[in-house]
Every structure is written in structure tokens, then in C-alpha cells.
Amino acid sequence: MKYPTDIVIFGAGIAGLWAFNRLKSMGYDVILLEVAAIGGGQTIASQGIIHSGLKFSIAGKVNNLAKSISKMPERWRACLNGAGELNLSTAKINATSQQMLIPKGFMGDLTNIITRKTLGDSVRNMPKNEWSEDIKNSGFNGSIVNMGELVLDVPSLIRSLADPYKNCIRKITQEQASEPFKFLKDNNITAKRIIFTGAASNHKIAAKNNHDSGLKTQARPLLQGMMRNAPFPLYAHLIGKTDKPVASITTHKMSDGTLIWYLGGGVAERKADSDPTQVYSATQKAFKLYMPAIDFSDNKWAVLSIFRIEGKSNTDSWMPDTPTIHRAGDALYCWPTKLTFAPMLSDMILEDLKKHGITPSNKISNFSFLPDVEYAKTPWDTAKWTK
Ligand SMILES: Cc1cc2nc3c(=O)[nH]c(=O)nc-3n(C[C@H](O)[C@H](O)[C@H](O)COP(=O)(O)OP(=O)(O)OC[C@H]3O[C@@H](n4cnc5c(N)ncnc54)[C@H](O)[C@@H]3O)c2cc1C
Numbered sequence: 001m002k003y004p005t006d007i008v009i010f011g012a013g014i015a016g017l018w019a020f021n022r023l024k025s026m027g028y029d030v031i032l033l034e035v036a037a038i039g040g041g042q043t044i045a046s047q048g049i050i051h052s053g054l055k056f057s058i059a060g061k062v063n064n065l066a067k068s069i070s071k072m073p074e075r076w077r078a079c080l081n082g083a084g085e086l087n088l089s090t091a092k093i094n095a096t097s098q099q100m101l102i103p104k105g106f107m108g109d110l111t112n113i114i115t116r117k118t119l120g121d122s123v124r125n126m127p128k129n130e131w132s133e134d135i136k137n138s139g140f141n142g143s144i145v146n147m148g149e150l151v152l153d154v155p156s157l158i159r160s161l162a163d164p165y166k167n168c169i170r171k172i173t174q175e176q177a178s179e180p181f182k183f184l185k186d187n188n189i190t191a192k193r194i195i196f197t198g199a200a201s202n203h204k205i206a207a208k209n210n211h212d213s214g215l216k217t218q219a220r221p222l223l224q225g226m227m228r229n230a231p232f233p234l235y236a237h238l239i240g241k242t243d244k245p246v247a248s249i250t251t252h253k254m255s256d257g258t259l260i261w262y263l264g265g266g267v268a269e270r271k272a273d274s275d276p277t278q279v280y281s282a283t284q285k286a287f288k289l290y291m292p293a294i295d296f297s298d299n300k301w302a303v304l305s306i307f308r309i310e311g312k313s314n315t316d317s318w319m320p321d322t323p324t325i326h327r328a329g330d331a332l333y334c335w336p337t338k339l340t341f342a343p344m345l346s347d348m349i350l351e352d353l354k355k356h357g358i359t360p361s362n363k364i365s366n367f368s369f370l371p372d373v374e375y376a377k378t379p380w381d382t383a384k385w386t387k
Contacts, residue, residue, distance in 0.1 A: 001188060005029045005365050006358065008191040010180050011198035012169060012373070013043040015334055017161040018342035019195065019349050021086050024165045027360030031189075031367050032169045035177035037376035039158035041199050043339065044376040045224065045306050047250040047264055048152040049098050050076045051340045054123055054145070064321035068344070075343045076150065085343065091160040092153035094251065095235040099126070102239045103142040103290060123148055134232035138291035151235050151250055155378060162375070170370035180205060192358045194331045195349065199309040202333045211328030216312035217335065221272040221305070225263030225279040226380050228254075228300040234261060238290050244269070246286045252380060260380045276303040302383035310337045323348060
């Protein structure tokens with residue numbers, strides 16, 4: 001049996017899922033192949049923040065990154081309202097805005113100047129009477145900037161992208177995933193474009209197939225912290241004296257309803273094999289400074305060791321300004337750089353298809369000879385917690 005199709009995508013993280021859903025809705029015949037679980041990898045591990053660019057402008061990145069990312073929230077909002085390029089109306093929103101907590105005397109004026117200069121009116125200082133009671137009671141002394149950044153519930157986001165076309169998402173084995181062109185040939189699957197959205201595996205596959213000329217990628221280690229029995233929901237960047245937040249905190253629910261704080265930013269930026277207790281003590285040290293009234297004596301802790309995989313930044317060790325896309329023959333190798341950039345990456349893919357005259361066939365091939373794939377579990381539901 002032969003399976004001629006329009007597009008094959010390898011990797012069902014946010015990059016593959018967004019492009020898949022968009023292409024399917026346009027009438028392309030697409031199969032999305034996943035080696036582990038839908039949304040697995042960095043996507044399920046992400047904090048779900050749809051960045052506006054403010055965090056990067058604080059870090060002196062008042063540049064293309066801050067500008068290109070600031071166009072994204074509007075597109076996400078349209079999709080979440082069911083009125084965008086895709087329908088994400090079943091995805092849940094954890095918070096309508098990440099907040100920036102700036103202790104007294106830290107960068108306050110700079111924040112105001114940069115904010116006004118780059119990001120306009122959606123970002124504003126919150127008067128004290130708008131602060132939550134929990135923050136008021138935490139001993140925080142400083143200013144709070146409402147960043148206008150949505151924080152999404154990533155598991156429901158993943159489902160809203162995958163559910164409508166679940167039959168066309170199929171599982172492959174590790175062996176098949178490491179030899180994707182052989183897998184396609186062995187199964188008589190042909191496509192006009194083969195898209196790789198497998199994060200770390202992309203570069204290896206490109207190199208193995210002599211597709212890596214001019215391709216540069218980077219992997220940045222993170223040891224994300226998790227704190228169980230969180231005292232209250234908090235969605236905040238704690239801004240310190242350096243150019244990166246001391247900690248970026250989002251709040252999530254475990255499957256049994258327990259509240260956890262997920263801790264990124266400065267406290268998590270360390271080598272993969274670092275001692276996890278460094279993350280726990282760095283977090284407590286930061287909170288002692290920002291919210292000294294919080295008592296951490298009853299909390300349980302865990303870490304997730306993970307790499308951020310992206311195109312190599314031309315300018316410094318930070319992330320690139322936009323998603324990265326690398327074409328070699330009929331293959332496209334893609335990295336979104338951030339969850340937030342998934343819509344922009346899909347634009348770049350569509351542009352490539354248009355440029356090469358690849359149009360939707362409006363048919364739906366049946367790939368049910370390949371197994372079904374499960375949804376990824378969250379890091380907090382699979383973590384090894386301290387006793
Ligand atoms: C801890 C952390 C927090 C983050 N927080 C945020 C945030 O708040 N906001 C934001 O905008 N960005 C955030 N990011 C960045 C964002 O999560 C990533 O840029 C994005 O999820 C990458 O998506 P992806 O689809 O390229 O890769 P992944 O999500 O890693 O997905 C790749 C998928 O491909 C599969 N796969 C791999 N190889 C193959 C193959 N050969 N064949 C088939 N399948 C394959 C994997 O199993 C996986 O499911 C965060 C990243 C990390 C690590």
C-alpha cells in the first residue's frame with residue numbers, strides 16, 4: 001500500500017502541534033508523528049507564559065526579540081477567543097497576567113522608562129489597592145508591574161491543538177524516529193514537505209542526512225524547581241539587580257488538586273547535574289528578600305532537569321530574536337525558540353510552502369496502521385518529591 005501525503009511532521013511539541021493544526025484546518029493532508037507523548041519535551045515542561053517582551057526589554061534586550069515577541073499575545077488571545085487562525089477556546093487560562101515584582105530601590109525608574117518606550121499601554125504599574133491580599137501579607141515592599149501576559153494551562157492547550165485531528169497523530173518507535181527518512185521509505189509514505197519539530201533530535205537528523213550546512217543550534221540547561229503545597233497562587237517575575245529575573249514563578253495544580261509553584265529564571269539557570277538543593281535554597285533566599293513573611297518549613301521540593309533547545313543566537317548566549325527554520329531539499333528543520341513564538345513559526349512554514357507552490361490536496365489519508373499516542377504528563381505529577 002502506498003501513502004502519498006502533503007506533509008509529514010516529526011515531533012508533537014508546540015511547534016509541531018501548532019503547524020499541524022493550522023495546516024489541517026487549511027485542507028493539507030498531514031500526519032504528525034511522535035516518538036514519546038503528545039506535548040512531551042519542553043512544551044509540557046514550560047511555564048505557559050505568553051511573553052509580551054517586557055522581561056527581555058528589562059534585560060537590555062530592547063531589540064528585535066522584544067519587538068517580535070510583543071506581537072504574539074494578540075494572536076494567542078484571538079485563538080483563545082475562538083476567533084483566530086486556530087480555535088483554542090478549550091484551552092484554560094491560569095492567569096490573565098504575569099506580574100513583575102520590583103523591590104524598593106531596584107530598577108524601578110528604569111522599568112518605567114523601558115516599559116513606556118517599548119511596549120506601550122498594556123503594561124502598567126499596579127497601585128497598592130489592586131494588590132492581592134496574599135501579596136500584601138507576604139511582606140513585599142516595592143512596586144508591581146502588571147505585564148499583560150497570559151499564563152496558560154499547558155496540558156489543556158496541548159489537547160485543544162491535538163484533539164480535533166487526533167486520528168492523524170500517530171506513534172513511532174525510537175528506532176523509527178532516529179531514521180525518519182528510512183521509516184518513510186519502509187512504509188511507502190511520500191510527502192511534498194517533511195517537517196522536523198523534534199527539538200534536540202532535529203540537529204542530529206539533519207547532520208546524519210547531510211542537511212546541516214550552515215545550521216547552528218544551542219542547548220541551554222535548566223534545573224527547574226517545584227515547590228509543593230504552595231501558600232497561594234502566584235504568577236510573578238522577581239526582578240533583582242542583574243539583567244535576568246531572580247525567579248519566575250507560575251502556579252499549577254497537580255492531578256490531586258495540590259497547588260505547586262514552578263520556579264524558573266535565575267534560580268533554575270544552572271548545570272543539569274547540579275545539586276537540586278541549590279535550587280531550593282536559592283528560592284528560599286530570594287523569597288526571604290522579597291516576601292519575608294512566607295514560611296517554607298512545610299513545603300516539599302523537586303526539580304526537573306531539562307535543556308532549552310533553539311537556533312543559535314548570533315548576538316550572545318541568549319535566545320535568537322525569532323523562531324529558527326532551516327531548509328534542506330524537501331526537509332524543514334524548525335525550532336520555535338519559545339512557546340509564545342509558535343504562531344510565527346507556523347507563518348514561516350506556510351511561507352515556505354507558498355513559495356514552492358505546495359497547496360492543500362483536501363484529502364485525509366488513513367494512517368491507522370500506526371499506533372495511537374498518549375498525552376504527556378506534567379513534570380509535577382511525575383516528579384520525585386522530597387519527603
Ligand atoms: C522549563 C522551561 C520553561 C519554559 N517556559 C516557557 C514559557 O513560559 N513561555 C514560552 O514562551 N516558552 C517557554 N519555554 C520554551 C518553550 O517551552 C519551547 O521553546 C517550546 O516548547 C519548544 O517546542 P518544540 O515543539 O520545539 O519542542 P518540544 O516541546 O521539546 O517537543 C518536541 C517533541 O518532539 C518529539 N520528538 C523528538 N524527536 C522526534 C522524532 N525524531 N520523531 C518524532 N518525534 C520526536 C519529542 O518527544 C517531543 O514531544 C520554556 C522551556 C523550558 C524548558
